[in-house]
Amino acid sequence: MNSEASWLARTLSGVLRRFGPLLALLLMCAALALLSEHFLTVDNLLNVFRQSAVNALLALGQLTVIITAGIDLSVGSLLGLCCVLAAMALKAGVPSAAAILIALGAGAALGALNGILFTKLRLPHPFIPTLGMMNVARGLALVLTGGFPISELPSSFRYWGAGTLAGVPMPVVVVLVFCLLFHLFLTRTTPGRDLYAIGGNRQAALLCGVPVDRRLILAYALSGLMAGAGAVILAGRMNSGFPLAGVGAELDSIAAVIIGGASFFGGVGTVLGTLVGALIMGVLRNGLNLLDVSAYWQTVVIGAVIVAAVWVDVVRQRAAQRSP
Amino acid sequence: MLSSRSVVLAVSLLSVILAAGCSRANRTKKLDIVLVTKALDSEFWQRLKSGAEQAAREDPEVRLAVLAPEREINIDQQVAILEDQILKRVAALAVAPAGVAEIIPVLEKARAARIPVLIVDTDIPWPHRAGFVGIDNRLGGRMAAEFILRAIGGRGKVAVIRGVLGVATQEDRLAGFLDVVSKAPGVRFVGAQPANSERPLGMTVMENLLTRHPDLRAVFATNDQMALGAMEAIAARNLTGRIVLVGFDAGREAVRAVMEGRMDAVVAQFPERIGRRAVQEAIKAARGLPVERFVDIGTGLVTRENAHEFLR
Numbered sequence: 001m002n003s004e005a006s007w008l009a010r011t012l013s014g015v016l017r018r019f020g021p022l023l024a025l026l027l028m029c030a031a032l033a034l035l036s037e038h039f040l041t042v043d044n045l046l047n048v049f050r051q052s053a054v055n056a057l058l059a060l061g062q063l064t065v066i067i068t069a070g071i072d073l074s075v076g077s078l079l080g081l082c083c084v085l086a087a088m089a090l091k092a093g094v095p096s097a098a099a100i101l102i103a104l105g106a107g108a109a110l111g112a113l114n115g116i117l118f119t120k121l122r123l124p125h126p127f128i129p130t131l132g133m134m135n136v137a138r139g140l141a142l143v144l145t146g147g148f149p150i151s152e153l154p155s156s157f158r159y160w161g162a163g164t165l166a167g168v169p170m171p172v173v174v175v176l177v178f179c180l181l182f183h184l185f186l187t188r189t190t191p192g193r194d195l196y197a198i199g200g201n202r203q204a205a206l207l208c209g210v211p212v213d214r215r216l217i218l219a220y221a222l223s224g225l226m227a228g229a230g231a232v233i234l235a236g237r238m239n240s241g242f243p244l245a246g247v248g249a250e251l252d253s254i255a256a257v258i259i260g261g262a263s264f265f266g267g268v269g270t271v272l273g274t275l276v277g278a279l280i281m282g283v284l285r286n287g288l289n290l291l292d293v294s295a296y297w298q299t300v301v302i303g304a305v306i307v308a309a310v311w312v313d314v315v316r317q318r319a320a321q322r323s324p
Numbered sequence: 325m326l327s328s329r330s331v332v333l334a335v336s337l338l339s340v341i342l343a344a345g346c347s348r349a350n351r352t353k354k355l356d357i358v359l360v361t362k363a364l365d366s367e368f369w370q371r372l373k374s375g376a377e378q379a380a381r382e383d384p385e386v387r388l389a390v391l392a393p394e395r396e397i398n399i400d401q402q403v404a405i406l407e408d409q410i411l412k413r414v415a416a417l418a419v420a421p422a423g424v425a426e427i428i429p430v431l432e433k434a435r436a437a438r439i440p441v442l443i444v445d446t447d448i449p450w451p452h453r454a455g456f457v458g459i460d461n462r463l464g465g466r467m468a469a470e471f472i473l474r475a476i477g478g479r480g481k482v483a484v485i486r487g488v489l490g491v492a493t494q495e496d497r498l499a500g501f502l503d504v505v506s507k508a509p510g511v512r513f514v515g516a517q518p519a520n521s522e523r524p525l526g527m528t529v530m531e532n533l534l535t536r537h538p539d540l541r542a543v544f545a546t547n548d549q550m551a552l553g554a555m556e557a558i559a560a561r562n563l564t565g566r567i568v569l570v571g572f573d574a575g576r577e578a579v580r581a582v583m584e585g586r587m588d589a590v591v592a593q594f595p596e597r598i599g600r601r602a603v604q605e606a607i608k609a610a611r612g613l614p615v616e617r618f619v620d621i622g623t624g625l626v627t628r629e630n631a632h633e634f635l636r
Binding site: 043051152285299 | 358389390392393395397399400401404405407408409423424425488489490518
């Protein structure tokens with residue numbers, strides 16, 4: 001291959017890597033707009049965004065962990081536990097603001113515990129501590145509630161899931177704010193950039209003086225924090241702290257991150273890509289709902305998209321290894 | 325690189341287009357009725373769906389869609405499905421609610437959009453529902469208890485294996501069972517253990533019950549799946565026929581088990597009739613005709629004597 005052609009190929013692959021998911025999202029939207037007259041309406045697009053909000057929040061946390069070449073299997077269960085904790089606090093007469101802090105704090109603390117178990121106990125892979133936390137948190141949510149949902153929450157709390165700000169649903173506002181914060185954290189701060197370095201090569205990062213353990217604990221704490229944020233939105237939207245909330249949500253969040261172009265090998269991934277990944281899943285579900293396609297076909301489609309997205313990642317890795 | 329990225333596009337686009345192709349077939353029909361169930365993963369929901377589709381075929385103007393989340397516990401997915409259908413301004417919704425407080429806000433949205441909502445299978449305390457089509461679950465629980473009392477001669481320990489907590493159908497079946505059992509002085513109720521309406525959990529819970537209470541005389545499982553799991557646990561300990569086992573729903577597998585003597589009885593629902601009647605009532609509501617507040621589809625008790633009648 002001559003140098004000009006390889007430059008073109010590199011640029012093209014760079015553009016596709018950056019904007020491929022966004023391009024896919026726009027094409028899907030165009031296709032759905034042609035197929036259903038209901039798709040391209042303000043109400044429906046807000047619906048899609050609102051329905052994708054919890055997954056997008058979890059995916060932001062999952063992204064920070066996947067960038068370090070890790071994985072967090074506990075976010076779905078932490079979401080359920082934080083829902084329950086916030087609802088119980090509200091039922092005990094705690095004001096809404098404090099209940100929100102409880103959900104966020106519990107999520108962050110248990111997320112940090114994931115990180116501590118992984119780094120300090122030297123468990124072989126984050127799969128292990130987060131798998132453990134996944135079961136512990138779900139179990140606690142069920143134990144605390146006896147399995148019953150805790151319903152009828154005060155409206156000042158429900159506002160965060162069901163209210164609007166200047167016509168925009170609050171979940172959408174919350175997602176956009178967190179996207180901005182995570183984008184700034186990952187690209188403009190030293191701890192954020194360290195996460196990419198750790199994911200790229202943990203040994204090298206350690207030798208360069210990156211406090212690897214502390215950074216990893218931070219990444220898992222942030223993932224837990226986002227589970228808490230998702231819990232506030234979900235419990236508010238559903239008017240209920242439901243102990244089985246978020247069963248399987250960890251897999252959706254991982255899917256959003258991967259579809260959004262992050263690499264399971266670590267070191268690669270953006271907030272924009274992840275948001276787009278979550279929206280692709282949301283648009284697929286919403287579009288197929290509008291077209292009256294059963295949920296089972298939706299899972300088939302999303303499964304195919306995940307496999308295709310990861311395959312792209314593998315092909316890219318191989319190409320990168322081959323080039324000098 | 326280019327080709328692999330386009331595979332992602334192709335897969336998602338193709339599936340959307342294929343899916344749309346299927347749904348575009350009957351665009352000419354006018355009255356859009358949507359039935360949203362809790363799931364479609366069991367015989368019960370599949371039979372309910374086929375009854376609904378039959379009712380839709382009888383009315384040439386009606387276009388029916390039957391949608392559901394992947395699993396009964398995915399309440400948020402059911403909410404999303406309802407939101408999307410409300411946006412389409414369908415003529416009427418028939419909903420088997422997967423939750424109570426979780427679902428009412430989205431039903432209020434339907435009301436705001438002037439879409440009549442018929443509640444199916446699991447009643448909820450929402451005063452604006454057009455009507456309810458289902459069975460009297462409490463009566464079903466009482467029937468199970470009365471059968472068990474006769475079978476054990478009114479003496480001994482009994483237990484219940486139940487589904488998800490907080491769901492009205494499950495609570496009512498248990499309450500009906502306790503109505504009868506609490507008035508029987510010779511019977512000791514040792515508790516209701518949850519098994520989430522799932523077969524493997526039903527088996528596990530039954531094993532634990534048998535370990536804890538070796539002298540257990542009878543078990544009421546509040547759905548078929550749990551009953552079939554419990555049946556395996558009983559069979560594994562060679563206790564078939566010594567412990568009275570009663571299920572709920574009467575799917576084919578359970579009815580066959582009753583015929584073969586591996587299960588003693590099962591309270592029968594008639595899901596085809598529920599689905600059929602639900603769509604018929606939803607059509608009425610869509611046309612602005614009066615709808616019955618409570619359509620009781622009725623229950624039956626399948627025992628060894630009459631089981632063959634339930635296997636058509």
